[in-house]
Amino acid sequence: MASQRKRYVAGALALALPLALAACGGDSSGGGGGSDGDTLTVWHYENDDSAMGQAWAKAIDIFEDEHPDVTVTVENQTFEQIQKNAKIFLTGDDVPDVMEYNKGNATAGQLASQGLITPLTEEADSRGWADTLPDSIQTTAMYDEQGLMGSGDWYGVPNYGEFVGVYYNQDMLDAAGIAQPTTFDEFEAALATFKAAGITPLAEAGAEYPLGQLWYELVLHYGDRDLIDDYQLFADDVDFQNEAFTQATEKLDEWIKAGYIASDSAALTAEDMGVSFINGTYPIMVSGSWWFGRLVEEIPFTWTQALFPDNTMHPGSSGNLWVVPENAANKDLAYDFIDITLRPEVQEILGQKGGLPVAGDSSAITDEKTKEMTENFESILDEDGLAFYPDWPVPGYYDVIVSELQSLVNQSKSPSEVLDGLSTAYQDGKTDLLEG
């Protein structure tokens, strides 16, 4: 009898254990506050020392001053964690009130079309965000029902921007007797001069985004705004064998053949590229404003940053977005917080720290280098020259571009075959997107 009872107790325990474990799992994922209106849960993935981290700390101070009854909980996540898992955790109830998320069709657009984030159009109009933000910045804030950016409802609000330009090692330019190129021809001549002197000119990386961005700079060099609207916003069909794409891909192929890009760079990462520029192996690096802080900190030689010569459009966009999950408990507080991040006090911190504010003013910036970069960015905005990134149009395109351009570096495919590969994946992805 006693043993019988023991057996049942064991059985009950066995039943209860998984439930208890499940309960623990539910608790430990943390996150969401109650719907009581007295907490605001913010998720972001910026370093505390970064321009964004510092600006947002200020925004939280202001928010707390204005909402003395509300507790703000900030949870630091990682980019990958949010990027890969958002569509899983956002279906639950345990979500933040406001979170940072990557922008573009393949990311925020997906969440918007999946109904996981809240439309913000009403707030954007009533709070004046639509007037504060420049046009090409707004493009990445709006998504239609299929998750395509550029039209439809507001789903996110950017605070800062980013763009791709050219970093020069001035000491190496001087040593080779080259003036900083101001035209595309001069740029090519500079590459040739370095190569003739036995120096591979371009720092590159085939395993990650850098090579794709260089390719896109070339597409932008040969193409126009219409082509980019077709490519990025699906305004019209894109022919990958047209002039701009063909010329760009052939030019890149030519540069690879000429040895302007190291032939063994197919498996190198962006980090490898940055380090090799910083340690003076290569004199020129075509990459984004996100390197700025690191370069200021680590580079021992004289360097400058300029826009890609002759281009009127440049890879770049708004920075990541603030989005409000559909299941958020305290949406009104979230809107208040987003509004605060666009205020001049917060935007000024972004500007001073080199964070390229979208609603700021470069004239107040004291540091010379930061000012130079911010002015470059403002000149792009004035010309409506942000052309986004090559991998944005369709989900999963990043891997396709990386893989196809690796073939070009390894010289295992011709430019025409590379374009075919890019075209097929683009068309398939586009069909999937439009079918919903």
Add this chain to the structure above:
Amino acid sequence: MTTVDRAAPPSEPRTRGTRRGRRSRDWVGYLPYLLPGLIAFTVVILIPFGMNIWYSLHKWKGGNAPLRWYGLGNYTDLLADEQFWTSFRNSIAMILAMVVVPTLIGLLLATTLFDVLGKRFGPRVASVLRATYYLPQILPVAVAGVLWNWILNSQTGAVNVVLREIGVANPPNWLGSTDTALPTVMLVLIWIQIGYPVVIFMSALQRVDPELYEAAELDGAGWWHRFRAITIPQIKPETFVITLTCTVAALKVFGPIYVLTRGGPESSTLVPSYYSYLNFFDKSKVGYGAAIANVLTVLIIAIAVVIMVLQARSARREEEGR
């Protein structure tokens, strides 16, 4: 033997009957103890597998997006998908790198450690070496992968720096060229994998009755003969276990590929689980990703069943033989 067989039948039905009766009562008593496993199995395996099958019959972006019925469309799409076939072709390379080569080398190392080093230098030396071989298994694959990425970096990696020092002008672009990426990944996998068969085989060798070797030695059998006639048949069960677990691991390998190459360059190191992940998460083609995962699951179950049937057959044959 035949006499035993003939003598057995009369008593057999009775014993079997009583045993069955006792067994059925016991079964009820043990039921509560089985429940945790059953619940865990249902929650962790059965329900997700069912959901995965359900997803694979739809086109779905994930999240709150609507599921659109697609029938077996995802599966027929797979048949025409070149990358899908590439990924399964690469699985064969993974089996070579995670099962065949490590098992052979592991057997060689284990016998060397056991027969030669263990006997000549004492068990301590052998166990230190065994632990060394096992180290890559303990290292988290993320750490090992990052280290190998550094070592194999085409420009600054240790291997190529050394090769350049000794005068190789164009050292291989290990993980960057389609010709070398897959073999390089295979080498890293062999390095990771080797400790596992070594440890299992060494414990198997300790299990073998030394009298068998002594008797064979008295009969004049050399090392090779003893190895073939005694060692290999005696450690057969362990060989099956290694083959089964490693084959399953090779088919579903994900971590090393994710850390080393992400399926690149030019998809030359794509494997099914990474391809499924790519579709499921990066491309938001949840149904398609689920279909790939299901094909992989069915394949793994089929191969596991084949290996287990072979094992059971070989065990039966051994019993009959004795």
